[in-house]
């Protein structure tokens with residue numbers, strides 16, 4: 608099976624980037640969110656990014672930019688948006704109950720040939736699919752931020768995901784010019800589990816007074832050739848998201864993933880990072 612038309616649920620940071628990426632590769636994409644205000648804001652951001660990073664840098668013409676934007680259609684009504692698509696990519700809030708309910712509903716409404724993918728960065732695909740009648744067409748399709756630029760896609764195979772779903776999704780990801788790694792379902796998969804441990808440990812090192820914020824980040828950047836230090840990254844992703852990931856990994860995998868007490872304090876104090884203009888750094 609070949610994927611031609613897709614629907615992206617959620618027009619936030621990830622959903623809007625994924626829609627831009629898909630439309631840039633010549634596919635029509637239906638972008639869904641709760642209201643037109645969010646959708647229009649998302650499309651304006653996509654337009655600005657295409658203008659600043661592609662048109663102004665002579666990577667594409669203004670006409671091509673217009674064609675990309677025309678391929679992104681906005682929908683408040685999910686039932687309308689899923690009509691006639693080959694794949695639905697979910698990028699709504701990172702909440703198990705919300706995602707489970709969403710996949711139960713999509714499973715009831717979409718033809719059983721339609722692939723249902725989740726962009727979750729940590730939650731179990733098997734559990735997300737647990738209330739669906741056709742869990743074989745449910746898969747994890749984990750993009751990275753910013754989706755149009757980052758090269759990797761982590762494909763997560765749930766316990767019931769079929770080989771056909773895996774192969775079709777892999778082909779689609781490769782058509783988007785991404786490199787795919789295939790992993791079995793496990794909390795945090797490969798990438799989120801590893802990056803959480805690094806960032807959480809950096810926060811513990813800070814808490815113990817071993818080194819300052821700048822020293823920790825500079826050490827990681829220059830010693831390991833990382834483009835960004837772990838505290839800078841935690842601020843970028845949001846300290847709140849790392850706290851949720853840590854709590855989820857602790858619940859599922861054990862106490863070695865316990866979030867640093869300093870991470871909890873930062874979140875309680877509203878120091879979420881770039882989002883609140885204050886985290887480990889000031890913005």
Ligand SMILES: NC(=O)c1ccc[n+]([C@@H]2O[C@H](COP(=O)([O-])OP(=O)(O)OC[C@H]3O[C@@H](n4cnc5c(N)ncnc54)[C@H](O)[C@@H]3O)[C@@H](O)[C@H]2O)c1
Pocket residue numbers: 616617618619620621622639640641645697698699700701702726727728729749750751752844
């Ligand atoms: N931000 C990242 O760096 C990143 C990276 C990889 C994966 N993810 C994952 O992607 C998903 C989305 O993350 P995000 O950072 O884009 O979140 P976000 O908060 O920026 O966007 C989520 C969007 O979903 C919308 N939404 C919520 N419920 C909805 C519903 N029922 N129907 C339609 N739209 C709905 C919200 O209005 C919001 O616009 C999460 O599962 C997250 O773990 C995030």
